[in-house]
Amino acid sequence: MKKLFKEIYIIWLREMIRYWRTKPRLISSLAMPLIWLVLFGSGMKSAFAIGGGQAGFDFIQFLFPGVIGMSILFTSIFSVMSIVTDRQFGFLKEILVAPVSRVSIALGKILGGSTTAMIQGTIMILLSPIVGIKLSLGLVLAMLPVMFIASIALTSIGLVVASRMKSAEGFQMIMNFIMMPMFFLSGAMFPLSNLPNWMDILSKINPASYAIDLVRQVSFKFMDTPTQVIDLLSIDLFGHQVNLWTDLLIVSVFGVIMVTFGVFLFNKSD
Amino acid sequence: MSIIEVKGLTRKFKDLTAVNNVSFEVNRGEIFGFLGPNGAGKTTTINMLTTLLKPTSGQALINGFNAVKDKDKVRSSIGLIFQDPSLDDKLTAKENLKFHAWLYGESGEKMDQRIDNMLGLLDLAVRKKDLVETFSGGMKRRLEIARGLLHYPKVLFLDEPTIGLDPQTRNRIWEYIMQLRQKEDITMFMTTHYMDEAEYCDRIAIMDKGEIIAIDTPKKLKDMIGGDVITLITDNNDQATQEIKNKFGLEVNKKDDGLLITKETGEEFIPLLFRGLSMKVKSVDLRKPTLNDVFLKLTGREIRDEEASTYDKAKKFYKMRIRH
Ligand SMILES: Nc1ncnc2c1ncn2[C@@H]1O[C@H](COP(=O)(O)OP(=O)(O)OP(=O)(O)O)[C@@H](O)[C@H]1O
Ligand SMILES: [Mg+2]
Secondary structure, three states, X not given: OHHHHHHHHHHHHXXXXXXXXXXXXXXXXXXXXXXXXXXXXXXXXXXXXHHOOOXXXXXXXHHHHHHHHHHHHHHHHHHOHHHHHHHHOOHHHHHHOOOOOHHHHHHHHHHHHHHHHHHHHHXXXXXXXXXXXXXXXXXXXXXXXXXXXXHHHXXXXXXXXXXXXXXXXXXXXXXXXXXXXXXXXXXXXXXXXXXXXXXXXXXXXXXXXXXXXXXXXXXXXXXXXXXXXXXXXXXXXXXXXXXXXXXXXXXXXXXXXXXXXXXXXXXXXX | OEXXXXXXXXXXXXXXXXXXXXXXXXXXXXXXXXXXXXXXXXHHHHHHHOOOOOOOEEEEEEOOEEOOOOXXXXXXXXXXXXXXXXXXXXOEHHHHHHHHHHHOOOOOHHHHHHHHHHHHXXXXXXXXXXXXXXXXXXXXXXXXXXXXXXXXOOEEEEEOOOOOOOHHHHHHHHHHHHHHHXXXXXXXXEEEOOHHHHOOOOEEEEEEOOEEEEEEOHHHHHHOOOOEEEEEEEOOHHHHHHHHHHHHOOOOEEEOOEEEEEEOOHHHHHHHHHHHOOOOEEEEEEEOOOHHHHHHHHXXXXXXXXXXXXXXXXXXXXXXXXXX
């Protein structure tokens, strides 16, 4: 057990060092959240100011968690690409020929990806006053574990694909194919209510919907959002309103399944 | 006792048999070489011996452990220098070694010492804090050798350790390898398609099309040729072939625009040959047999035929190192 943790730590540590040293990646991962927040936030805000919107509800309160969720989604999934580039550039063999369990390698990569996603999410939260969100210690502390769980679940989607892919180009192509619909049907940018039937069904089988809703429900708790708005925005599953805890359950179960599946696939791919 | 025991090892890729029913043993402390042209199945064999590839059939024991059933024990017993680059360019030389040591569960004061020693031994001490992406091809290769040895492996596998390097660097690397052999109690298993490098080995297996076609010491293999190699170019090679066969009872092989004859004490034979031939001799060359001659004798082809594609591969290899 101790050996397992140590191995995971080594793999994770290397991810972090590489994250820090690959400057373009580092800079874009820090700048992106800022750009999203400022551009999306301000733009949307002015658009919705025209329409009026719900009394006492600022649209940015809806958008902000969505943007965080989206950024976690993209960062998590793409960070696992390092498995593919390691394979492409030969370094994966160096790890595979060492007496290290495949499980540790996969878990180390998942944790590495989730960590980068969390760093990005945290920066966005800290920058949120720029778009008029009231920052509180409670918000930051509550968001950390939520972002952690969401990013692990999402990273493992990347692992499932990465365990088989031989080239970074191929990985990117397949991921874009998966991510675009996942993103648009996740409720990150617009509410999932009043969708046409087929979109409604797709959005409900989309795991990202619950991850984003989880992030959103938690952040609502710290933004004194009116209850009727929360009710209006929450996902309706088989006639029940999905609350924070249901989101958490769905995301966790999905996470466990995907991690297991991803680790299994990686283990088998020789 | 043999440190590597291979029996009937076979690997198929779809309908291609890359390694076909290969059996051999490697003695403890030996430098054992696989010599063969591109695509002979050398890397595929190494991949199976080092647990990276599952054999289609047959078995391999490394340090007494089965390469399929006892993967972790085999992995702890071996070091591997890959044919293709396998360093992390975003880590420094020292970090690469440290990461490696950790992967093998080694850390602490003694390991730090060892890392510094290895870096010193391979003349990388001054660059140890530099990112690997700033290294030359030869330096990267040396670092990979240092890394392969770091965790005191019982067997070190070297897959074309000098591929893509210039002759000078190649010689240096061999100096290091021979030096290490004396310092560390280690068995080496290497592959190459450079004839001169194969000469460093205690024993060589010549591999072609997935099969081992000969296995012995370099000297004994060359003795198979049965003497010195004479290359002859005449005005009329066809007639010369006929005359040599009739008068001296020797076998003649064609090569490019010359004729190859093997004869013991060749320097004494050449005057006799000149007297016996009726046509004009344009040039004559006498040399000791090489492993290439052995390969030619066994297969009717030359390993060197493949040299062009080796060059392409070396180019690709460099490109990869740059891109990384
Ligand atoms: N993963 C693979 N899938 C399909 N064919 C493969 C695979 N790996 C190797 N081969 C084939 O198996 C044969 C042996 O390849 P191998 O790499 O073992 O040759 P080698 O002796 O190492 O050659 P080289 O000197 O070029 O390194 C080749 O024909 C190669 O194309
Ligand atoms: Mg090879």
